[in-house]
Amino acid sequence: MGETEAAFQIRVDGQVGPTGRPLPDFPDPPVLTGHGPARIIAMCNQKGGVGKTTTTINLGAALAELGRRVLLVDFDPQGALSVGLGVPTHELDVTVYNLLVERGHDIRDVIAHTRVEGLDVLPANIDLSAAEVQLVGEVAREQILARVLRPVIDDYDVVLVDCQPSLGLLTINALTAAHGVIIPLECEFFAMRGVALLVETIEKITDRLNPRLVVDGILATMYDGRTLHSKEVVASVVEHFGDRVFHTVISRTVKFPDASLAAEPITTYDGSHKGATAYRQLARELIARGGAA
Ligand SMILES: Nc1ncnc2c1ncn2[C@@H]1O[C@H](COP(=O)(O)OP(=O)(O)O)[C@@H](O)[C@H]1O
Numbered sequence: 486m487g488e489t490e491a492a493f494q495i496r497v498d499g500q501v502g503p504t505g506r507p508l509p510d511f512p513d514p515p516v517l518t519g520h521g522p523a524r525i526i527a528m529c530n531q532k533g534g535v536g537k538t539t540t541t542i543n544l545g546a547a548l549a550e551l552g553r554r555v556l557l558v559d560f561d562p563q564g565a566l567s568v569g570l571g572v573p574t575h576e577l578d579v580t581v582y583n584l585l586v587e588r589g590h591d592i593r594d595v596i597a598h599t600r601v602e603g604l605d606v607l608p609a610n611i612d613l614s615a616a617e618v619q620l621v622g623e624v625a626r627e628q629i630l631a632r633v634l635r636p637v638i639d640d641y642d643v644v645l646v647d648c649q650p651s652l653g654l655l656t657i658n659a660l661t662a663a664h665g666v667i668i669p670l671e672c673e674f675f676a677m678r679g680v681a682l683l684v685e686t687i688e689k690i691t692d693r694l695n696p697r698l699v700v701d702g703i704l705a706t707m708y709d710g711r712t713l714h715s716k717e718v719v720a721s722v723v724e725h726f727g728d729r730v731f732h733t734v735i736s737r738t739v740k741f742p743d744a745s746l747a748a749e750p751i752t753t754y755d756g757s758h759k760g761a762t763a764y765r766q767l768a769r770e771l772i773a774r775g776g777a778a
Pocket residue numbers: 532533534535536537538539540565650706707708735736737738739741742743745
């Protein structure tokens with residue numbers, strides 16, 4: 486990441502960002518003239534409620550606004566990603582679960598379009614909770630999601646996999662299929678608790694199953710700039726992870742749960758809100774770092 490960092494334009498005003506570092510300018514990326522093959526990114530943290538699903542939806546929507554073709558994979562049996570995009574999961578007979586455990590389905594029949602142009606979703610529902618147990622006895626059980634996604638990889642520029650809050654076999658499948666990982670961290674006490682275990686898991690996957698896997702970035706979420714506490718948490722995360730921490734941080738705002746209830750990304754629910762602006766900046770930062778086309 487060091488060399489791409491050098492490509493950033495440091496703003497002439499020298500403004501320091503919320504992570505305590507000079508804030509680069511992230512320009513609009515070039516328009517893509519063709520699409521695919523996709524870079525796969527797993528959204529991972531075994532802690533729940535840190536903003537994985539919110540980030541998957543809104544980063545995905547922001548990338549789609551930039552003309553990227555984006556597939557979001559709901560890989561949590563809770564199905565919050567699907568519901569948050571208006572997919573009626575309880576009515577679905579076939580979901581990502583069936584693609585994982587049965588033969589003979591076409592992934593293109595399972596993928597749903599969202600109201601956002603260029604943003605598709607591979608939905609999940611509670612059926613997925615059975616997959617972990619069922620897959621344990623399979624040959625190459627860690628590589629099943631990679632195999633499921635292969636037929637549509639050339640149709641998309643980015644695939645974001647919204648992981649469940651665990652380091653079980655589903656998450657291992659996501660990390661094995663992925664090129665990169667984004668780790669959302671809530672700006673709270675104990676935010677870093679468990680991250681060592683996650684990093685250890687990622688290193689094991691890199692060693693044994695997926696040498697191309699890299700950490701694309703650590704994302705501070707639920708940031709409250711009015712509190713010293715939020716600033717201290719971000720400072721300690723930067724101290725620990727350095728340049729791997731995104732310059733973009735996501736503020737705490739009730740607009741996110743509001744947008745989820747409305748089954749929309751914040752970028753369409755309230756496109757001028759600072760939460761929408763933040764995810765658009767994250768999309769440009771990710772592309773500038775080489776984390777997406
Ligand atoms: N930046 C934020 N500010 C306020 N609430 C948020 C923010 N990000 C997420 N939330 C809310 O917090 C809850 C957990 O977020 P979610 O994205 O579902 O986390 P995870 O997928 O890691 O469990 C949800 O109700 C969501 O709407």
